[in-house]
Amino acid sequence: MSLLVVGSVAFDAIKTPYGKTDKILGGAATYFSLAASFFTHVRVVAVVGDDFTEKEKHVFHARGIDTSGIVHQRGKSFFWSGEYGDNVNDAKSLDTQLGVFANFNPQIPAKFKDTEYLFLANIDPRLQLNVRRQLNGAKFVAGDTMNYWINGSRPQLEEMLKAVDALLINDTEAKMLAGDTSLARAASKILKMGPKALVIKHGEYGATVFFGHNAFGIGRHPFRAPTLPLEAVVDPTGAGDTFAGGFMGYIASRGELTRDVFKRAMFYGGVMGSFTVEAFGTERLQKLTRKEIDERYNVFRELTHIE
Protein backbone atom coordinates (compact mmCIF):
# COMPACT_ATOMS: atom_id res chain seq x y z
CA MET A 1 0.00 0.00 0.00
CA SER A 2 1.09 3.60 -0.52
CA LEU A 3 3.00 5.23 2.34
CA LEU A 4 3.76 8.93 2.34
CA VAL A 5 6.14 10.76 4.67
CA VAL A 6 6.33 14.52 5.20
CA GLY A 7 9.40 15.85 6.97
CA SER A 8 12.96 17.04 6.68
CA VAL A 9 15.39 16.00 3.99
CA ALA A 10 18.56 17.56 5.24
CA PHE A 11 22.30 17.48 5.74
CA ASP A 12 24.13 16.65 8.94
CA ALA A 13 27.70 16.91 10.18
CA ILE A 14 28.11 14.45 13.02
CA LYS A 15 30.78 13.74 15.58
CA THR A 16 30.67 10.68 17.84
CA PRO A 17 33.30 8.79 19.86
CA TYR A 18 33.71 6.63 16.72
CA GLY A 19 34.64 9.45 14.34
CA LYS A 20 33.12 12.36 12.47
CA THR A 21 31.58 13.20 9.13
CA ASP A 22 31.50 16.15 6.77
CA LYS A 23 28.11 17.27 5.51
CA ILE A 24 26.18 14.06 4.78
CA LEU A 25 22.62 13.28 3.77
CA GLY A 26 20.21 13.17 6.73
CA GLY A 27 16.80 14.35 7.87
CA ALA A 28 13.85 12.52 9.42
CA ALA A 29 12.07 11.87 6.09
CA THR A 30 15.28 10.46 4.62
CA TYR A 31 15.85 7.89 7.38
CA PHE A 32 12.15 7.11 7.46
CA SER A 33 11.74 6.53 3.75
CA LEU A 34 14.91 4.47 3.34
CA ALA A 35 13.79 2.17 6.19
CA ALA A 36 10.18 1.93 4.98
CA SER A 37 11.27 1.24 1.39
CA PHE A 38 12.20 -2.34 2.35
CA PHE A 39 8.53 -3.03 3.07
CA THR A 40 6.37 -0.93 0.76
CA HIS A 41 6.30 1.82 -1.86
CA VAL A 42 7.24 5.18 -0.32
CA ARG A 43 6.50 8.78 -1.31
CA VAL A 44 8.39 11.72 0.18
CA VAL A 45 7.17 15.31 0.54
CA ALA A 46 9.94 17.69 1.58
CA VAL A 47 11.81 20.84 0.60
CA VAL A 48 15.50 20.97 -0.32
CA GLY A 49 17.98 23.59 -1.49
CA ASP A 50 20.66 23.82 -4.18
CA ASP A 51 22.96 21.51 -2.25
CA PHE A 52 20.58 18.58 -2.83
CA THR A 53 21.97 17.17 -6.08
CA GLU A 54 21.48 14.14 -8.31
CA LYS A 55 23.83 12.26 -5.99
CA GLU A 56 21.47 12.63 -3.04
CA LYS A 57 18.43 11.98 -5.19
CA HIS A 58 20.01 8.73 -6.31
CA VAL A 59 20.06 7.46 -2.71
CA PHE A 60 16.25 7.61 -2.74
CA HIS A 61 15.84 6.27 -6.28
CA ALA A 62 18.14 3.33 -5.57
CA ARG A 63 15.52 2.23 -3.05
CA GLY A 64 12.59 2.90 -5.39
CA ILE A 65 11.36 5.91 -3.41
CA ASP A 66 9.16 8.44 -5.21
CA THR A 67 10.89 11.84 -4.86
CA SER A 68 8.47 13.82 -7.01
CA GLY A 69 7.11 15.47 -3.84
CA ILE A 70 10.54 16.88 -2.95
CA VAL A 71 10.41 20.59 -3.86
CA HIS A 72 13.63 22.35 -4.86
CA GLN A 73 14.09 25.95 -3.74
CA ARG A 74 16.94 28.44 -4.10
CA GLY A 75 19.12 28.39 -0.98
CA LYS A 76 20.53 25.76 1.33
CA SER A 77 18.86 22.65 2.69
CA PHE A 78 18.27 22.27 6.42
CA PHE A 79 21.63 21.67 8.09
CA TRP A 80 22.37 20.29 11.55
CA SER A 81 25.69 19.70 13.18
CA GLY A 82 25.91 17.78 16.42
CA GLU A 83 28.18 15.86 18.71
CA TYR A 84 27.46 12.78 20.80
CA GLY A 85 29.47 11.91 23.90
CA ASP A 86 29.75 8.52 25.54
CA ASN A 87 26.07 8.69 26.37
CA VAL A 88 24.51 8.28 22.95
CA ASN A 89 21.20 9.61 24.20
CA ASP A 90 22.52 13.14 24.61
CA ALA A 91 23.36 15.02 21.43
CA LYS A 92 24.95 18.44 21.71
CA SER A 93 23.78 20.67 18.86
CA LEU A 94 26.70 22.63 17.45
CA ASP A 95 24.88 24.35 14.60
CA THR A 96 21.37 24.46 13.13
CA GLN A 97 20.60 26.29 9.89
CA LEU A 98 17.00 26.04 8.73
CA GLY A 99 17.71 27.24 5.19
CA VAL A 100 14.81 26.65 2.79
CA PHE A 101 13.13 24.56 5.51
CA ALA A 102 12.21 27.81 7.32
CA ASN A 103 9.43 28.42 4.81
CA PHE A 104 8.37 24.79 4.39
CA ASN A 105 4.67 24.66 3.63
CA PRO A 106 4.04 21.16 2.36
CA GLN A 107 1.52 20.74 -0.46
CA ILE A 108 0.51 17.21 -1.36
CA PRO A 109 0.68 16.67 -5.14
CA ALA A 110 -2.63 15.60 -6.69
CA LYS A 111 -1.24 12.21 -7.67
CA PHE A 112 -0.47 11.47 -4.01
CA LYS A 113 -4.04 12.12 -2.83
CA ASP A 114 -4.78 8.39 -2.79
CA THR A 115 -2.21 7.88 0.00
CA GLU A 116 -3.46 5.36 2.56
CA TYR A 117 -0.66 5.44 5.12
CA LEU A 118 0.79 8.74 6.24
CA PHE A 119 3.67 9.62 8.53
CA LEU A 120 4.03 13.15 9.81
CA ALA A 121 7.68 13.39 10.81
CA ASN A 122 8.79 15.91 13.41
CA ILE A 123 7.83 19.34 12.01
CA ASP A 124 5.64 22.22 13.21
CA PRO A 125 2.32 20.66 14.33
CA ARG A 126 0.49 23.33 12.28
CA LEU A 127 2.10 21.90 9.14
CA GLN A 128 1.42 18.35 10.28
CA LEU A 129 -2.25 19.19 10.72
CA ASN A 130 -2.36 20.94 7.36
CA VAL A 131 -0.95 17.87 5.62
CA ARG A 132 -3.29 15.59 7.49
CA ARG A 133 -6.24 17.63 6.20
CA GLN A 134 -4.96 17.39 2.64
CA LEU A 135 -5.05 13.61 2.98
CA ASN A 136 -8.43 13.07 4.59
CA GLY A 137 -8.82 9.68 2.97
CA ALA A 138 -5.76 8.22 4.69
CA LYS A 139 -6.46 4.95 6.49
CA PHE A 140 -3.76 5.20 9.15
CA VAL A 141 -1.87 8.33 10.15
CA ALA A 142 1.05 8.47 12.57
CA GLY A 143 3.15 11.37 13.75
CA ASP A 144 6.24 12.35 15.68
CA THR A 145 7.00 15.47 17.71
CA MET A 146 9.66 16.86 20.05
CA ASN A 147 10.23 18.98 23.16
CA TYR A 148 10.36 22.19 21.09
CA TRP A 149 6.72 21.81 20.01
CA ILE A 150 5.55 20.27 23.30
CA ASN A 151 6.71 23.38 25.14
CA GLY A 152 6.26 26.02 22.47
CA SER A 153 3.21 25.04 20.40
CA ARG A 154 1.00 23.21 22.83
CA PRO A 155 -2.44 24.21 21.43
CA GLN A 156 -1.39 23.32 17.87
CA LEU A 157 0.12 20.07 19.05
CA GLU A 158 -3.09 19.14 20.87
CA GLU A 159 -5.02 19.72 17.63
CA MET A 160 -2.57 17.52 15.79
CA LEU A 161 -2.89 14.74 18.39
CA LYS A 162 -6.64 14.59 17.77
CA ALA A 163 -5.97 14.07 14.07
CA VAL A 164 -3.56 11.12 14.20
CA ASP A 165 -4.09 7.42 14.83
CA ALA A 166 -0.66 6.88 16.36
CA LEU A 167 2.04 8.99 17.98
CA LEU A 168 5.69 7.86 18.13
CA ILE A 169 7.83 9.63 20.73
CA ASN A 170 10.57 8.83 23.23
CA ASP A 171 10.50 8.48 27.02
CA THR A 172 11.48 12.07 27.76
CA GLU A 173 8.96 13.49 25.29
CA ALA A 174 6.16 11.29 26.67
CA LYS A 175 6.81 12.38 30.25
CA MET A 176 7.03 16.03 29.16
CA LEU A 177 3.85 15.87 27.07
CA ALA A 178 1.86 14.22 29.88
CA GLY A 179 3.50 16.13 32.74
CA ASP A 180 4.03 12.85 34.57
CA THR A 181 7.13 11.00 35.76
CA SER A 182 5.59 7.53 35.34
CA LEU A 183 5.79 6.21 31.80
CA ALA A 184 2.66 4.05 32.16
CA ARG A 185 0.62 6.94 33.56
CA ALA A 186 2.01 9.27 30.89
CA ALA A 187 0.87 6.77 28.26
CA SER A 188 -2.68 6.73 29.64
CA LYS A 189 -2.83 10.50 29.65
CA ILE A 190 -1.51 10.88 26.11
CA LEU A 191 -3.95 8.29 24.77
CA LYS A 192 -6.73 10.47 26.15
CA MET A 193 -5.41 13.37 24.04
CA GLY A 194 -6.37 11.65 20.80
CA PRO A 195 -4.12 8.95 19.36
CA LYS A 196 -5.41 5.38 19.46
CA ALA A 197 -1.91 3.98 19.68
CA LEU A 198 1.14 5.42 21.40
CA VAL A 199 4.62 4.09 20.68
CA ILE A 200 7.16 5.11 23.29
CA LYS A 201 10.76 4.52 22.29
CA HIS A 202 13.14 3.63 25.14
CA GLY A 203 16.45 3.92 23.24
CA GLU A 204 18.65 0.93 23.99
CA TYR A 205 15.81 -0.71 25.96
CA GLY A 206 13.44 -1.07 23.02
CA ALA A 207 9.98 0.40 22.64
CA THR A 208 6.46 -0.13 23.96
CA VAL A 209 3.17 0.37 22.16
CA PHE A 210 0.16 1.32 24.30
CA PHE A 211 -3.39 1.18 22.96
CA GLY A 212 -6.37 3.35 23.79
CA HIS A 213 -9.77 2.10 24.81
CA ASN A 214 -11.32 0.08 21.96
CA ALA A 215 -8.51 1.13 19.63
CA PHE A 216 -8.59 -0.96 16.46
CA GLY A 217 -10.62 -3.56 18.39
CA ILE A 218 -7.44 -5.35 19.46
CA GLY A 219 -7.47 -5.01 23.25
CA ARG A 220 -5.57 -2.70 25.55
CA HIS A 221 -2.57 -4.88 26.49
CA PRO A 222 0.64 -3.03 25.70
CA PHE A 223 3.36 -4.73 23.68
CA ARG A 224 7.09 -4.30 24.06
CA ALA A 225 9.78 -4.93 21.46
CA PRO A 226 13.44 -5.20 22.40
CA THR A 227 16.54 -3.72 20.86
CA LEU A 228 19.74 -5.57 20.32
CA PRO A 229 22.40 -4.99 22.99
CA LEU A 230 25.05 -3.43 20.70
CA GLU A 231 28.68 -3.07 21.69
CA ALA A 232 29.24 -0.18 19.29
CA VAL A 233 26.67 2.53 18.59
CA VAL A 234 28.67 4.33 15.92
CA ASP A 235 26.10 7.07 15.25
CA PRO A 236 22.65 7.22 16.86
CA THR A 237 21.40 9.93 14.45
CA GLY A 238 18.15 8.91 12.77
CA ALA A 239 17.53 5.82 14.89
CA GLY A 240 14.06 7.02 15.92
CA ASP A 241 13.07 7.99 12.36
CA THR A 242 14.36 4.65 11.13
CA PHE A 243 12.27 2.89 13.77
CA ALA A 244 9.23 4.80 12.53
CA GLY A 245 10.05 3.81 8.95
CA GLY A 246 10.26 0.12 9.79
CA PHE A 247 7.09 0.36 11.89
CA MET A 248 4.99 2.23 9.32
CA GLY A 249 6.50 0.42 6.35
CA TYR A 250 5.54 -2.95 7.77
CA ILE A 251 2.02 -1.80 8.70
CA ALA A 252 1.48 -0.35 5.19
CA SER A 253 2.73 -3.60 3.64
CA ARG A 254 0.09 -5.59 5.49
CA GLY A 255 -2.92 -3.41 4.92
CA GLU A 256 -4.73 -4.47 8.08
CA LEU A 257 -4.46 -3.22 11.65
CA THR A 258 -4.47 -6.38 13.76
CA ARG A 259 -2.65 -6.96 17.01
CA ASP A 260 -0.20 -9.28 15.26
CA VAL A 261 0.58 -6.64 12.65
CA PHE A 262 1.30 -4.04 15.36
CA LYS A 263 3.53 -6.51 17.23
CA ARG A 264 5.61 -7.36 14.19
CA ALA A 265 5.73 -3.67 13.21
CA MET A 266 7.28 -2.92 16.62
CA PHE A 267 9.90 -5.60 16.02
CA TYR A 268 10.68 -4.35 12.49
CA GLY A 269 11.00 -0.82 13.87
CA GLY A 270 13.61 -2.03 16.35
CA VAL A 271 15.38 -4.13 13.73
CA MET A 272 15.71 -1.21 11.31
CA GLY A 273 16.89 1.14 14.06
CA SER A 274 19.55 -1.35 15.12
CA PHE A 275 21.08 -1.23 11.64
CA THR A 276 21.13 2.57 11.34
CA VAL A 277 23.28 3.06 14.45
CA GLU A 278 25.96 0.66 13.16
CA ALA A 279 27.40 3.30 10.81
CA PHE A 280 27.33 7.06 10.22
CA GLY A 281 24.24 8.64 8.69
CA THR A 282 22.30 6.54 6.19
CA GLU A 283 25.36 4.49 5.21
CA ARG A 284 24.12 1.23 6.69
CA LEU A 285 20.57 1.63 5.38
CA GLN A 286 21.90 2.22 1.87
CA LYS A 287 23.79 -1.07 1.89
CA LEU A 288 21.15 -3.10 3.67
CA THR A 289 19.47 -6.17 2.16
CA ARG A 290 16.12 -7.76 2.90
CA LYS A 291 17.94 -10.96 3.85
CA GLU A 292 19.84 -9.13 6.59
CA ILE A 293 16.56 -7.68 7.88
CA ASP A 294 14.94 -11.11 8.06
CA GLU A 295 17.97 -12.59 9.82
CA ARG A 296 18.02 -9.84 12.43
CA TYR A 297 14.28 -10.13 12.93
CA ASN A 298 14.93 -13.71 13.99
CA VAL A 299 17.68 -12.57 16.38
CA PHE A 300 15.25 -10.05 17.91
CA ARG A 301 12.62 -12.73 18.23
CA GLU A 302 15.04 -15.14 19.91
CA LEU A 303 16.03 -12.31 22.28
CA THR A 304 12.64 -12.37 24.00
CA HIS A 305 10.87 -15.51 22.83
CA ILE A 306 9.62 -18.13 25.25
CA GLU A 307 7.34 -20.97 24.26
Added chain:
Amino acid sequence: MSLLVVGSVAFDAIKTPYGKTDKILGGAATYFSLAASFFTHVRVVAVVGDDFTEKEKHVFHARGIDTSGIVHQRGKSFFWSGEYGDNVNDAKSLDTQLGVFANFNPQIPAKFKDTEYLFLANIDPRLQLNVRRQLNGAKFVAGDTMNYWINGSRPQLEEMLKAVDALLINDTEAKMLAGDTSLARAASKILKMGPKALVIKHGEYGATVFFGHNAFGIGRHPFRAPTLPLEAVVDPTGAGDTFAGGFMGYIASRGELTRDVFKRAMFYGGVMGSFTVEAFGTERLQKLTRKEIDERYNVFRELTHIE
Protein backbone atom coordinates in the same frame (compact mmCIF):
# COMPACT_ATOMS: atom_id res chain seq x y z
CA MET B 1 16.01 -28.62 45.06
CA SER B 2 17.51 -26.82 48.07
CA LEU B 3 18.15 -23.10 47.67
CA LEU B 4 20.07 -21.15 50.30
CA VAL B 5 20.37 -17.38 50.58
CA VAL B 6 22.88 -15.47 52.69
CA GLY B 7 22.18 -11.78 53.26
CA SER B 8 20.45 -9.17 55.31
CA VAL B 9 17.25 -9.69 57.26
CA ALA B 10 16.49 -6.17 58.37
CA PHE B 11 14.03 -3.41 59.11
CA ASP B 12 13.23 -0.45 56.86
CA ALA B 13 11.34 2.81 57.27
CA ILE B 14 10.30 3.95 53.80
CA LYS B 15 8.81 7.10 52.38
CA THR B 16 7.57 7.29 48.78
CA PRO B 17 5.14 9.60 46.94
CA TYR B 18 2.45 7.02 47.89
CA GLY B 19 2.94 7.19 51.65
CA LYS B 20 5.34 6.12 54.36
CA THR B 21 5.90 3.26 56.78
CA ASP B 22 7.18 2.84 60.30
CA LYS B 23 9.85 0.19 60.89
CA ILE B 24 8.82 -2.79 58.74
CA LEU B 25 10.44 -6.09 57.85
CA GLY B 26 12.93 -5.83 54.98
CA GLY B 27 16.39 -6.89 53.90
CA ALA B 28 17.69 -8.56 50.75
CA ALA B 29 17.46 -12.11 52.11
CA THR B 30 13.87 -11.49 53.21
CA TYR B 31 12.65 -10.33 49.79
CA PHE B 32 14.69 -13.04 48.09
CA SER B 33 13.44 -15.91 50.21
CA LEU B 34 9.79 -14.88 50.10
CA ALA B 35 9.92 -14.68 46.30
CA ALA B 36 11.86 -17.93 45.89
CA SER B 37 9.55 -19.79 48.29
CA PHE B 38 6.86 -19.92 45.58
CA PHE B 39 9.13 -22.16 43.53
CA THR B 40 11.29 -24.26 45.84
CA HIS B 41 12.35 -24.93 49.45
CA VAL B 42 14.40 -22.02 50.81
CA ARG B 43 16.96 -21.76 53.61
CA VAL B 44 18.06 -18.42 55.04
CA VAL B 45 21.36 -17.61 56.71
CA ALA B 46 21.36 -14.19 58.39
CA VAL B 47 21.84 -12.36 61.67
CA VAL B 48 19.12 -10.46 63.53
CA GLY B 49 18.78 -8.57 66.80
CA ASP B 50 16.28 -8.46 69.64
CA ASP B 51 13.77 -6.57 67.49
CA PHE B 52 13.29 -9.64 65.29
CA THR B 53 10.40 -11.36 67.05
CA GLU B 54 8.06 -14.27 66.49
CA LYS B 55 5.90 -11.95 64.41
CA GLU B 56 8.68 -11.49 61.85
CA LYS B 57 9.68 -15.13 62.00
CA HIS B 58 6.12 -16.07 61.19
CA VAL B 59 6.36 -14.21 57.85
CA PHE B 60 9.06 -16.69 56.80
CA HIS B 61 7.37 -19.75 58.29
CA ALA B 62 4.07 -18.91 56.61
CA ARG B 63 5.93 -19.45 53.33
CA GLY B 64 7.64 -22.64 54.53
CA ILE B 65 11.09 -21.01 54.69
CA ASP B 66 13.71 -22.64 56.92
CA THR B 67 14.87 -19.95 59.38
CA SER B 68 17.16 -22.19 61.45
CA GLY B 69 20.16 -20.40 59.87
CA ILE B 70 19.03 -17.02 61.22
CA VAL B 71 21.26 -16.26 64.20
CA HIS B 72 19.92 -14.09 67.01
CA GLN B 73 22.33 -11.67 68.69
CA ARG B 74 21.89 -9.06 71.41
CA GLY B 75 21.33 -5.65 69.89
CA LYS B 76 19.35 -4.24 67.00
CA SER B 77 18.85 -5.66 63.53
CA PHE B 78 20.17 -3.80 60.49
CA PHE B 79 17.99 -0.73 59.95
CA TRP B 80 17.65 1.46 56.86
CA SER B 81 15.49 4.47 56.36
CA GLY B 82 15.05 5.96 52.92
CA GLU B 83 12.96 8.20 50.76
CA TYR B 84 12.06 7.88 47.09
CA GLY B 85 11.08 10.87 44.98
CA ASP B 86 9.18 10.80 41.73
CA ASN B 87 12.07 8.96 40.13
CA VAL B 88 11.79 5.56 41.78
CA ASN B 89 15.33 4.67 40.74
CA ASP B 90 16.87 7.17 43.15
CA ALA B 91 16.54 6.40 46.84
CA LYS B 92 17.81 8.97 49.33
CA SER B 93 19.19 7.23 52.42
CA LEU B 94 18.05 9.02 55.56
CA ASP B 95 19.54 6.64 58.12
CA THR B 96 21.56 3.42 58.14
CA GLN B 97 22.29 1.53 61.38
CA LEU B 98 24.26 -1.69 60.92
CA GLY B 99 23.46 -3.03 64.40
CA VAL B 100 24.30 -6.74 64.79
CA PHE B 101 24.93 -6.88 61.02
CA ALA B 102 28.26 -5.09 61.58
CA ASN B 103 29.80 -8.31 62.89
CA PHE B 104 27.98 -10.68 60.51
CA ASN B 105 30.23 -13.66 59.81
CA PRO B 106 27.95 -16.25 58.27
CA GLN B 107 28.52 -19.87 59.20
CA ILE B 108 26.63 -22.49 57.24
CA PRO B 109 24.97 -25.03 59.58
CA ALA B 110 26.04 -28.63 58.98
CA LYS B 111 22.55 -29.65 57.92
CA PHE B 112 22.67 -27.07 55.08
CA LYS B 113 25.92 -28.42 53.61
CA ASP B 114 24.00 -30.34 50.95
CA THR B 115 22.76 -27.03 49.44
CA GLU B 116 22.74 -27.19 45.66
CA TYR B 117 21.65 -23.65 44.76
CA LEU B 118 23.19 -20.69 46.55
CA PHE B 119 22.49 -16.97 46.38
CA LEU B 120 24.97 -14.54 47.88
CA ALA B 121 22.93 -11.39 48.43
CA ASN B 122 24.64 -8.01 48.58
CA ILE B 123 27.12 -8.22 51.49
CA ASP B 124 30.91 -7.78 51.83
CA PRO B 125 32.50 -9.87 49.02
CA ARG B 126 34.87 -11.37 51.62
CA LEU B 127 31.87 -12.87 53.40
CA GLN B 128 30.34 -13.96 50.09
CA LEU B 129 33.56 -15.78 49.22
CA ASN B 130 33.74 -17.34 52.66
CA VAL B 131 30.21 -18.73 52.33
CA ARG B 132 30.89 -19.93 48.82
CA ARG B 133 33.87 -21.94 50.16
CA GLN B 134 31.73 -23.47 52.89
CA LEU B 135 29.39 -24.77 50.18
CA ASN B 136 31.87 -26.18 47.68
CA GLY B 137 29.39 -28.79 46.54
CA ALA B 138 26.86 -26.23 45.31
CA LYS B 139 25.75 -26.80 41.72
CA PHE B 140 24.87 -23.20 40.83
CA VAL B 141 25.94 -20.09 42.72
CA ALA B 142 24.79 -16.55 42.01
CA GLY B 143 25.62 -13.28 43.70
CA ASP B 144 24.74 -9.61 43.91
CA THR B 145 26.91 -6.61 44.74
CA MET B 146 26.72 -2.79 44.80
CA ASN B 147 28.68 0.41 44.18
CA TYR B 148 30.07 0.39 47.74
CA TRP B 149 31.98 -2.86 47.13
CA ILE B 150 32.79 -2.10 43.49
CA ASN B 151 34.61 1.05 44.54
CA GLY B 152 35.83 0.05 47.99
CA SER B 153 36.63 -3.68 47.88
CA ARG B 154 37.70 -4.29 44.32
CA PRO B 155 40.29 -7.08 44.89
CA GLN B 156 37.89 -9.01 47.14
CA LEU B 157 35.05 -8.52 44.66
CA GLU B 158 37.22 -9.83 41.82
CA GLU B 159 37.94 -12.96 43.86
CA MET B 160 34.22 -13.38 44.49
CA LEU B 161 33.43 -12.99 40.78
CA LYS B 162 35.70 -15.93 39.97
CA ALA B 163 33.76 -18.07 42.44
CA VAL B 164 30.19 -17.53 41.18
CA ASP B 165 28.32 -18.91 38.18
CA ALA B 166 26.08 -15.86 37.81
CA LEU B 167 26.12 -12.21 38.84
CA LEU B 168 22.93 -10.14 39.13
CA ILE B 169 23.43 -6.36 39.11
CA ASN B 170 21.78 -3.25 37.68
CA ASP B 171 22.78 -0.99 34.77
CA THR B 172 24.70 1.52 36.88
CA GLU B 173 26.60 -1.19 38.74
CA ALA B 174 27.48 -3.00 35.51
CA LYS B 175 28.87 0.16 33.90
CA MET B 176 30.79 1.00 37.09
CA LEU B 177 32.21 -2.50 37.47
CA ALA B 178 33.36 -2.65 33.84
CA GLY B 179 34.38 1.01 33.57
CA ASP B 180 32.41 1.29 30.33
CA THR B 181 29.45 3.40 29.24
CA SER B 182 28.09 0.76 26.82
CA LEU B 183 26.00 -1.90 28.51
CA ALA B 184 26.82 -4.55 25.91
CA ARG B 185 30.56 -3.89 26.17
CA ALA B 186 30.32 -3.80 29.97
CA ALA B 187 28.64 -7.21 29.85
CA SER B 188 31.47 -8.68 27.77
CA LYS B 189 34.08 -7.32 30.17
CA ILE B 190 32.31 -8.59 33.28
CA LEU B 191 31.87 -12.07 31.80
CA LYS B 192 35.66 -12.18 31.41
CA MET B 193 35.99 -11.54 35.16
CA GLY B 194 34.52 -14.93 36.04
CA PRO B 195 30.74 -15.41 35.99
CA LYS B 196 29.32 -17.58 33.21
CA ALA B 197 26.04 -15.65 33.23
CA LEU B 198 25.44 -11.97 33.88
CA VAL B 199 21.96 -10.66 34.59
CA ILE B 200 21.69 -6.89 34.18
CA LYS B 201 18.52 -5.38 35.62
CA HIS B 202 17.18 -2.32 33.78
CA GLY B 203 14.54 -1.27 36.32
CA GLU B 204 11.29 -0.46 34.53
CA TYR B 205 12.75 -1.70 31.22
CA GLY B 206 13.23 -5.30 32.31
CA ALA B 207 16.46 -7.27 32.47
CA THR B 208 18.92 -8.95 30.12
CA VAL B 209 20.96 -12.09 30.71
CA PHE B 210 24.30 -12.34 28.90
CA PHE B 211 26.23 -15.61 28.68
CA GLY B 212 29.96 -16.21 28.59
CA HIS B 213 31.79 -18.30 26.03
CA ASN B 214 30.64 -21.93 26.26
CA ALA B 215 28.68 -21.17 29.42
CA PHE B 216 26.37 -24.06 30.28
CA GLY B 217 26.65 -25.18 26.63
CA ILE B 218 23.63 -23.07 25.68
CA GLY B 219 25.06 -20.52 23.25
CA ARG B 220 25.98 -16.88 23.68
CA HIS B 221 22.78 -15.14 22.54
CA PRO B 222 21.54 -12.80 25.26
CA PHE B 223 17.95 -12.95 26.41
CA ARG B 224 15.78 -10.08 27.56
CA ALA B 225 12.71 -10.22 29.81
CA PRO B 226 10.31 -7.30 30.10
CA THR B 227 8.70 -5.68 33.08
CA LEU B 228 5.12 -4.62 33.24
CA PRO B 229 4.48 -0.92 32.58
CA LEU B 230 3.00 -0.06 35.99
CA GLU B 231 1.05 3.12 36.63
CA ALA B 232 1.82 3.07 40.35
CA VAL B 233 5.16 1.96 41.78
CA VAL B 234 4.15 2.27 45.42
CA ASP B 235 7.51 1.20 46.87
CA PRO B 236 10.47 0.00 44.79
CA THR B 237 12.36 -1.32 47.83
CA GLY B 238 13.40 -4.94 47.37
CA ALA B 239 12.46 -5.18 43.70
CA GLY B 240 15.95 -6.34 42.70
CA ASP B 241 16.16 -8.92 45.50
CA THR B 242 12.68 -10.16 44.62
CA PHE B 243 13.78 -10.50 40.98
CA ALA B 244 16.74 -12.58 42.17
CA GLY B 245 14.41 -14.72 44.30
CA GLY B 246 12.11 -15.47 41.37
CA PHE B 247 15.09 -16.12 39.09
CA MET B 248 16.97 -18.45 41.46
CA GLY B 249 13.81 -20.04 42.84
CA TYR B 250 12.70 -21.08 39.38
CA ILE B 251 16.16 -22.37 38.40
CA ALA B 252 16.40 -24.40 41.63
CA SER B 253 12.93 -25.83 41.00
CA ARG B 254 13.99 -27.16 37.60
CA GLY B 255 17.33 -28.70 38.53
CA GLU B 256 18.84 -28.25 35.06
CA LEU B 257 20.57 -25.30 33.42
CA THR B 258 19.14 -25.17 29.92
CA ARG B 259 18.54 -22.10 27.81
CA ASP B 260 14.78 -22.51 28.29
CA VAL B 261 15.17 -22.64 32.06
CA PHE B 262 17.23 -19.42 32.05
CA LYS B 263 14.66 -17.70 29.83
CA ARG B 264 11.73 -18.61 32.06
CA ALA B 265 13.77 -17.73 35.16
CA MET B 266 14.26 -14.21 33.72
CA PHE B 267 10.51 -13.91 33.22
CA TYR B 268 9.72 -15.19 36.72
CA GLY B 269 12.24 -12.72 38.15
CA GLY B 270 10.42 -9.87 36.43
CA VAL B 271 7.01 -11.19 37.44
CA MET B 272 7.96 -11.40 41.12
CA GLY B 273 9.55 -7.96 41.08
CA SER B 274 6.41 -6.47 39.53
CA PHE B 275 4.36 -7.64 42.52
CA THR B 276 6.74 -6.34 45.19
CA VAL B 277 6.54 -2.73 43.99
CA GLU B 278 2.74 -2.72 44.17
CA ALA B 279 2.76 -2.25 47.95
CA PHE B 280 5.11 -1.23 50.76
CA GLY B 281 7.79 -3.64 51.92
CA THR B 282 6.97 -7.35 51.70
CA GLU B 283 3.21 -6.76 52.01
CA ARG B 284 2.38 -7.88 48.47
CA LEU B 285 4.66 -10.92 48.58
CA GLN B 286 3.06 -12.06 51.83
CA LYS B 287 -0.41 -12.07 50.27
CA LEU B 288 0.62 -13.46 46.91
CA THR B 289 -0.71 -16.73 45.48
CA ARG B 290 0.78 -19.07 42.92
CA LYS B 291 -2.28 -18.51 40.76
CA GLU B 292 -1.54 -14.76 40.58
CA ILE B 293 2.05 -15.55 39.61
CA ASP B 294 0.97 -17.83 36.78
CA GLU B 295 -1.54 -15.28 35.52
CA ARG B 296 1.03 -12.49 35.48
CA TYR B 297 3.57 -14.76 33.81
CA ASN B 298 1.09 -15.03 30.95
CA VAL B 299 0.70 -11.24 30.86
CA PHE B 300 4.50 -10.87 30.67
CA ARG B 301 4.65 -13.44 27.91
CA GLU B 302 1.93 -11.68 25.92
CA LEU B 303 3.82 -8.42 26.40
CA THR B 304 6.65 -9.57 24.10
CA HIS B 305 5.44 -12.70 22.37
CA ILE B 306 5.28 -12.96 18.59
CA GLU B 307 4.64 -16.19 16.76
